[in-house]
Amino acid sequence: MTGFYQDGPQLENQYHDDGLLRSFLDRVLEGKARKEVENDLARFADRLLGDVGEMAADAEAHPPELVQFDAWGRRIDHIETARGWQELERVSAEEGLVAIGYDRKLGSASRVHQFAKLYLFNPSSAVFSCPLAMADGAARLIEVLGDDELKQNALAHLTSRDPAEFWTSGQWMTERTGGSDVGRGETIARADGDVYRLYGSKWFTSATTSQMAMTLARIEPPGGEAMPGSRGLSLFYVETRDADGQLNNIVINRLKDKLGTKALPTAELELQGTVAKLVGEPGRGVANITTLVNVTRLYNAISSVSLMRRGLALARDYARRRVAFGRQLADQPLHAETLANLEVDFNGCFLLAFRGIELLGREECGEASPDESAVLRLLTPIVKLFTAKHCVASASEILESFGGAGYVENTGLPKLLRDGQVLSIWEGTTNILSLDCLRAIDREGALVPFLADIRKKVAACTVDELEPCTRRINESLEKIEAYLPEVMAEGRASIEAGARRFAFALARTYAAALLVEHAGWMMQERGDGRACVIARRWCQNDLAQLDVLDADYLQHTQSLAMDEPLTT
Ligand code: UCC
Ligand code: FAD
Incomplete structure (x- = not known):
């Protein structure tokens, strides 16, 4: 093997490497808390380059598979996930990736600590951040709306640091009738003693291996017809398996064949009498589930900025390794201009996303003024839509900054674009969130x-x-x-x-x-x-x-x- 071989980009510890993250934390955290957060993030960032990085690589290399029948022909609908994916669940519990936000050891700043950690985690997580987002949203929803039983059971699992106890959650809103216009959903809920049974289809369910899900259905009165439209939808809590480990009358039709998020199981489900518990008032399902959605939208924003930052870290390193026309790319004025523009975009998006997180922490700890709560309401769709669009544009530019290597799968670079693209679609598209801004202005001033x-x-x-x-x-x-x-x-x-x-x-x-x-x-x-x-x-x-x-x-x-x- 003779001739020239290009070295690929290398990543350093992404906490130490990230001046904006560190200076932001210096500005918003107080002395002792700052030190504690620093120690945790610096250690965790090292771990992301070690065992966690290996788990994510294994999860990406072995995408989930649906096994519908056992050897004897019985329908089992088992989703086989990679060992790496399962280990990421263990690490998420151990590292308190959801729990930090609920222990609230640093008061409202706990959300800043938690999301700084998630920001480091996301690009190294094979999108395990998705089940975490929904777990966190469900935890918040139960905190606000759940009864004692849900708090003692589901909430305790979702916020546990014990891997044996830790649960993640699904969020089943989208049906074939529409994911934006959720009010067209067809799933029916029939009362059965003190629980309900759900009948219908869910068209996109990510993290289908989660232990629970929050979902929407319309209650059908005995002998009557369910109320149509979004005001007819109620919110339900579902445990996906019974005490014997059998699926809760859920049939998994197939896994989606997706552009990206390859390690994340996203399925199409049939609910065939799924036992469910009503949460909150009947008919308030859409309004109630927005407590969950507003948390996952902030996760989305942090994921967007984390991918922007990861792309920049890789592109910068490469710009020092790659030579063209007699000098390093880093010293080519137009290449530098391209990366500098990405840095500016990243800074604006980062501060927007973390402003949302600061306000979320204040709101949850009862520290937000009514004006701050209103700002959070409007800022949430804004940061989600804006950072997602910038993430996709930035990922495209980052790939180009590697030339042809950016288009080659085993450099790992195309994943930035494939995983980035979903961020402007799920959790509300750009248009739907733009309209949500109008709703926040009209209805909440x-x-x-x-x-x-x-x-x-x-x-x-x-x-x-x-x-x-x-x-x-x-x-x-x-x-x-x-x-x-x-x-x-x-x-x-x-x-x-x-x-x-x-x-x-x-x-x-x-x-x-x-x-x-x-x-x-x-x-x-x-x-x-x-x-x-x-x-x-x-x-x-x-x-x-x-x-x-x-x-x-x-x-x-x-x-x-x-x-x-x-x-x-
Ligand atoms: O995509 C999904 C999961 C992906 C995986 C998770 C990734 C997490 C990130 C991880 C990163 C790695 S789950 C599916 C997500 N689906 C959506 O987000 C739905 C998008 N569609 C909308 O958001 C629509 O705007 C709807 C469904 C909310 C529209 O519903 P309606 O019923 O037609 O609209 P209304 O009548 O205007 O709103 C109903 C009520 C109103 O309250 P009341 O009844 O009191 O007047 C609204 O003010 O809901 C209230 N409301 C809200 N409140 C609506 N939106 C909000 C909101 N965002 N916050 C607070
Ligand atoms: P539609 O609602 O049909 O929208 C099509 C287009 O029309 C969009 O561009 C939209 O912006 C536009 N549009 C719609 N209404 C308007 C309007 N009034 N004005 C202007 N433009 C409009 N859903 C879940 O519930 N749970 C999950 O776990 C989940 N996981 C997902 C995972 C992946 C990988 C993907 C891709 C999707 C997932 N979804 C999930 C579904 C996702 O939330 C929906 O795809 C999304 O909300 C859009 O809904 P839709 O696909 O039905 O598109």
Whole structure:
């Protein structure tokens, strides 16, 4: 073997390597807590390069398989998962990946600790972070709505650090009728003594090997018809297996053949009399399950930023190893410009996602003011949709930064794009979340405190270098405020068609304020101007690209979308 062979990228300890994570934690955590978190994260990041990395590699190499029959022809519907996948469940319990958020040893900052750990874990987890997300969402739901029995049983399992006791959860909402419009679901619940039995199909169920699930069904009164629409749906708790380990009248039709998330079992289920327990008030299922969904959406955001950061770490290392046209890629001005832009995007997305986490912690510990709760309500769909879109774009650019190697499976790089792509689809698509922003504004008056929060951060900035940013943010706030009455006068179609631009404008402007806040702190506490440069670059572009879409525009849109002749 002669000739040139390129070295591949290497990863260092991803806690020590991540300046933004460390400086963010320095800023938001107090002395003793900061030290404890530092020790835990630095140790865990080492482990991710060792045994946990091997477990994830095994899980990726051996995707789940559905075994429908035993040797004697009995229907068993057993999902065989890799040993690595099973070990990741053990590690998740031992490391307290859900438990940290519920022990609350650091009060509201426990959520920051937990999600910083999940942020390190996700890109090394073969997407085991998905069952953890749903376990955490279910734990929060039970904390808020569950009765004593659920708290003593399911909640104790979901938040256990003992691998023998630890459970994960599924979240079965999507049916063939629709995953966005959940209210079209067909699953029926019939009362049977003090439990219910569920009949219907669930079209996408990730982490189907979980011990429990939260799901939706409509209660059918004896001899009557169930109420249609989303107001007819109720929330149910299901244990997937009985005391003998048999499936709870659940048939697994098949596993999905997916673009990515290959190690994660995602199935199609038939519920054929599945025993279930009603949770919360009948008919409030959709509203009630949003407590779970709002947690998993924040997991989604942290996963997005973690993949952005992992891609950058790999691309940077490679840029020092790869030579083209007489110098390292790192020293090619246009390559450096490409990576620098990704760094700026990553910083904005990171601060947005972790702002959501800080507010979640405050809300759960009863420390959030009503205004902060409203900000959290609006920020949750915003951070989910914005970080997911940036994650996909960033993954595509990262692959390209490796040239052809980025397209070759056994470099491990295509996984960044394949696993990133799902983040804008599940847990509510970009459009559905853009519309959810409107819901949060309409029903919970969340815009006023949201914009006030931005203003407060801008007003607190005393660093001269950030003046171009604060000016740009103020301009953007003015545009947002001017847009609203105009678009409302135009009518509902215009409001909806503009909802994605509007959500992006809010995301960019809020992120700009967070970048200014962080940069101001870095400058004042550390004399470090790097974050100021990042904030200025973020603010170079128009933060709020908002035009009111009038009737003509909307008619043209319809023609362009469906390739139909123009009618005006
Ligand atoms: O995809 C899934 C799992 C993937 C795997 C997990 C990965 C985790 C991340 C890990 C990373 C590695 S599970 C399926 C996810 N499916 C969705 O997210 C559904 C998307 N569709 C929506 O979100 C829709 O907007 C619906 C279903 C909520 C629309 O329902 P309705 O009933 O038509 O809408 P309404 O009538 O506006 O809302 C019903 C109630 C209202 O409250 P009330 O009745 O009091 O007025 C709303 O205010 O629900 C309330 N509500 C909310 N409340 C609706 N959305 C929310 C919300 N987000 N927060 C609080
Ligand atoms: P549709 O609802 O049919 O949407 C199709 C398109 O129409 C989307 O682009 C959407 O944005 C757009 N659209 C719909 N309504 C509007 C509107 N009013 N305005 C503008 N645009 C609109 N679901 C679960 O319940 N549990 C799971 O565990 C789970 N795991 C999953 C795992 C994977 C890998 C994937 C890919 C999906 C999973 N899902 C799960 C399903 C996922 O949540 C849904 O696919 C998603 O919510 C979209 O629903 P849908 O597929 O029915 O698309």
